[in-house]
Amino acid sequence: MPRPDKHVFVCTQARPQGHPRGSCTASGCADVMNEFMNQIQARNLFEKIGLTNTGCMGPCMLGPSVLVYPEGIMYGKVTKADVTTIIDQHLLGGTPVESLIAPAEVW
Amino acid sequence: MPRPDKHVFVCTQARPQGHPRGSCTASGCADVMNEFMNQIQARNLFEKIGLTNTGCMGPCMLGPSVLVYPEGIMYGKVTKADVTTIIDQHLLGGTPVESLIAPAEVW
Numbered sequence: 001m002p003r004p005d006k007h008v009f010v011c012t013q014a015r016p017q018g019h020p021r022g023s024c025t026a027s028g029c030a031d032v033m034n035e036f037m038n039q040i041q042a043r044n045l046f047e048k049i050g051l052t053n054t055g056c057m058g059p060c061m062l063g064p065s066v067l068v069y070p071e072g073i074m075y076g077k078v079t080k081a082d083v084t085t086i087i088d089q090h091l092l093g094g095t096p097v098e099s100l101i102a103p104a105e106v107w
Numbered sequence: 108m109p110r111p112d113k114h115v116f117v118c119t120q121a122r123p124q125g126h127p128r129g130s131c132t133a134s135g136c137a138d139v140m141n142e143f144m145n146q147i148q149a150r151n152l153f154e155k156i157g158l159t160n161t162g163c164m165g166p167c168m169l170g171p172s173v174l175v176y177p178e179g180i181m182y183g184k185v186t187k188a189d190v191t192t193i194i195d196q197h198l199l200g201g202t203p204v205e206s207l208i209a210p211a212e213v214w
Contacts, residue, residue, distance in 0.1 A: 055160040069176035
């Protein structure tokens with residue numbers, strides 16, 4: 001991809017069923033990843049927004065985790081329905097979505 | 108992890124043998140990922156440097172690919188031997204390693 005204005009990292013870590021840390025896969029990250037992909041494609045945002053899946057970024061109890069650089073803003077418990085808000089308000093509009101930001105003790 | 112000063116993303120994408128795009132796994136990313144992990148642990152750099160493995164970031168022909176945020180600097184053809192230079196000169200010293208930066212046409 002070209003160097004994007006905003007780069008979205010979606011944790012897609014999986015762990016065995018019943019693992020004490022859980023995982024972003026168990027909490028539904030696939031829906032979030034797919035929604036970012038679909039919207040970037042449908043709205044032709046390839047040059048503005050980069051999208052990459054990742055291994056564990058740490059705050060497993062708050063998954064699905066979504067990290068946005070260059071700001072370094074970590075969102076927690078992101079749902080498919082939040083993706084439009086993150087894209088419109090933050091990635092295109094420049095204002096992070098306060099209600100989804102992970103608390104300071106985890107990031 | 109706590110919010111790091113520098114966040115290193117190492118592509119660990121794999122593809123089937125003979126795939127025309129190759130992959131960072133085929134070009135040796137595991138050695139690079141392990142060397143970052145070992146040095147971060149040995150030098151106790153957990154609070155300064157974040158490390159995350161990723162899926163494909165695009166410049167497969169220049170793998171192993173290593174991306175550093177918040178700067179958004181993409182390194183290509185990174186070897187285990189380059190890891191010390193990246194840590195000392197860029198991640199701790201603040202000066203990117205020019206000789207390893209991917210060309211503008213790929214990032």
